Amino acid sequence: xxxxxxxxxxxxxxxxxIGNGAIENLHEIPDFHIETPKNRDFGDYAIxxxxxxxxxxxxxxxxxxxxxxxxxxxxxxxDTQINTDKFEISLVGGYINFKIKKDALFSVLNQSIKxxxxxxxxxxxxxxxxxxxVMIEYVSANPTGPFHIGHGRWAAVGSTLANVMKLxxxxxxxxxxxxxxxxxxxxxxxxxxIRVLQEQGIKINFPEDEEKIKSYYTGDYLIDCAKxxxxxxxxxxxxxxxxxxxxxxxETHKKLCLFAKSDMLSKQKSxxxxxxxxxxxxxxxxxxxxxxxxQKCLDELKDKGKLYEQDGALWFKSSEYGDxxxxxxxxxxxxxxxxxxDIAYHYDKLNxxxxxxxxxxxxxxxxxxxxxxxxxxxxGNNPESLIVLLGQLVNLSIKGEQVxxxxxxxxxxxxDLIDEVGVDATRFxxxxxxIDNTLEFDVELAKSKTDExxxxxxxYAHARACSILRNAVNERQDTVNNKVLPAIFSLTELDxxxxxxxxxxxxxxxHDEKEAEEIQKLVExxxxxxxxxxxxxxxxxxYLITKYLRExxxxxxxxxxxxxxxxxxxxxxxxxxxxxxxxxxxxxxxLTLIGASAPxxx
RNA sequence: GCGCGUGUAGCCCAGCUGGAUAGAGCGUUUGGCUACGAACCAAAAGGUCGCGAGUUCGAAUCUUGCCACGCGCGCCA
Numbered sequence: 001x002x003x004x005x006x007x008x009x010x011x012x013x014x015x016x017x018i019g020n021g022a023i024e025n026l027h028e029i030p031d032f033h034i035e036t037p038k039n040r041d042f043g044d045y046a047i048x049x050x051x052x053x054x055x056x057x058x059x060x061x062x063x064x065x066x067x068x069x070x071x072x073x074x075x076x077x078x079d080t081q082i083n084t085d086k087f088e089i090s091l092v093g094g095y096i097n098f099k100i101k102k103d104a105l106f107s108v109l110n111q112s113i114k115x116x117x118x119x120x121x122x123x124x125x126x127x128x129x130x131x132x133x134v135m136i137e138y139v140s141a142n143p144t145g146p147f148h149i150g151h152g153r154w155a156a157v158g159s160t161l162a163n164v165m166k167l168x169x170x171x172x173x174x175x176x177x178x179x180x181x182x183x184x185x186x187x188x189x190x191x192x193x194i195r196v197l198q199e200q201g202i203k204i205n206f207p208e209d210e211e212k213i214k215s216y217y218t219g220d221y222l223i224d225c226a227k228x229x230x231x232x233x234x235x236x237x238x239x240x241x242x243x244x245x246x247x248x249x250x251e252t253h254k255k256l257c258l259f260a261k262s263d264m265l266s267k268q269k270s271x272x273x274x275x276x277x278x279x280x281x282x283x284x285x286x287x288x289x290x291x292x293x294x295q296k297c298l299d300e301l302k303d304k305g306k307l308y309e310q311d312g313a314l315w316f317k318s319s320e321y322g323d324x325x326x327x328x329x330x331x332x333x334x335x336x337x338x339x340x341x342d343i344a345y346h347y348d349k350l351n352x353x354x355x356x357x358x359x360x361x362x363x364x365x366x367x368x369x370x371x372x373x374x375x376x377x378x379x380g381n382n383p384e385s386l387i388v389l390l391g392q393l394v395n396l397s398i399k400g401e402q403v404x405x406x407x408x409x410x411x412x413x414x415x416d417l418i419d420e421v422g423v424d425a426t427r428f429x430x431x432x433x434x435i436d437n438t439l440e441f442d443v444e445l446a447k448s449k450t451d452e453x454x455x456x457x458x459x460y461a462h463a464r465a466c467s468i469l470r471n472a473v474n475e476r477q478d479t480v481n482n483k484v485l486p487a488i489f490s491l492t493e494l495d496x497x498x499x500x501x502x503x504x505x506x507x508x509x510x511h512d513e514k515e516a517e518e519i520q521k522l523v524e525x526x527x528x529x530x531x532x533x534x535x536x537x538x539x540x541x542x543y544l545i546t547k548y549l550r551e552x553x554x555x556x557x558x559x560x561x562x563x564x565x566x567x568x569x570x571x572x573x574x575x576x577x578x579x580x581x582x583x584x585x586x587x588x589x590x591l592t593l594i595g596a597s598a599p600x601x602x
Numbered sequence: 603g604c605g606c607g608u609g610u611a612g613c614c615c616a617g618c619u620g621g622a623u624a625g626a627g628c629g630u631u632u633g634g635c636u637a638c639g640a641a642c643c644a645a646a647a648g649g650u651c652g653c654g655a656g657u658u659c660g661a662a663u664c665u666u667g668c669c670a671c672g673c674g675c676g677c678c679a
Contacts, residue, residue: 433615
């Protein structure tokens, strides 16, 4: 790449300068950052050498002069301008600016378009992940009710991150942890019991006592579940109704719990699929207990002297590993805390061979990080292997007015939102912002099919580009002369061209300087996709993909408005169509990464 | 009180490892469809980068002290 050549030129010159004693006290070549100048009149790439000022004891400009003196080309216009075979180099302030000469630029742009057309959906694929085994655990909602809006954010972010990391060569495994062992399942079963009785006409209600009602799920989603239960267990339901038991007996209770749990879980699963979020595994908390893993973890911690008893409870010395205080592992009533199974769960993940554990949690769980890492370290593993991505919550608003999720107001579920807004728009909006920011989700905006909505802006670009490709192989209407023009290409002709594409005739296009500029900008944007993907994976920031897609769409729309694609000149049209095809490929690839569709018509 | 996060244009947000005149979108004003999709494009207006100090040749970016907002600080999950 030309970028690296710029870097090499500067580094080589700098080394010569040091060798000649022009710069003293500098022993290590600094890590130069290659930038794209904000003002393109300066050039295509720039390297800032101001960081060397402290060694040269000169101004940034003089420092730069001092370096380019050693680039070694004779074709020197002045002490601030030099020509190489590929670049025009000029100095402004502490910047060494590189302007690529036309021939060099052709070959780079050609090469890039060729790469995109050849690799197609694989464009952007790389191996920065080095096949590392990564587990991404996200959503992990309790199986006690429908998803709320926040779960949607983790689903969209987690699945997009998984897609991006796969593209970067990580061996990604996606898991959903089901908390099906705690007391909340008992509460769920007890709540279903009441609904089952109600459905059979018995006058019974949830307790009114504010304390007691906390152990019930009063949402009406259990009514459906109750109906299903009665249908599948008619005899038992009748018995329950006749006896009108104040509480279900243990056997029945277990059955109720199990039924409600699996009903909730299957509803969650199907919603996730609908939402383009595909897990490799749903890991049941109960399976940890069944396999004795919890006990095994406790034994191991005990052997290492990390547990102690106090006030009738069992404690873990997490404060030895940086947690602010020790944590209870086993309560006085003999039951385990949530943390206990989580310790076993993460221990198990590492034992399954994953070297990087990514957990996506709501910001309200941030206090958990220290104790989780403490447990990993206490069990002899590297706490750095756990990466917790803390996400801020979602604020839902309708027409600018915030919807408060009070206890009294009816909850808006993720499913409601998807039905209202659609999968594509919901996913796009959910990952549009960095998870460090509270997400402002305006239902009306996301629904709107106008210029306020970035999802449609991007999809429209894709549809528009597809439309041009269609027009190239279809008859067209010439409204100026009012006649029908024949198709420029046959479909196979065009496909063959893209498939066996060897050299785009960009230089054909170069006669028009304005067009050339637009073409260069467009191709550069397409090239950028590769680094965007890498950065999104490296920094766990899937929002970069949406940001990029909006930029690419904007670049394309602008390109479209100033460059005519189809014309009588077949060769010229072909060359331009190769660009359009590339745009289609990259837009579609990006939209696929974020789990949104790429419609060819809208 | 302590911990984490946020504070950039009227609104919602970018700003890459400290670097050139702080950038998009929406909204506002104005202009552009008689050939490829106007769900688009172009132009203008709009900023004490929360406030103060420090480090630096250079700070929206790093350090520190305040201020405001959000979340958390359970033998809940």
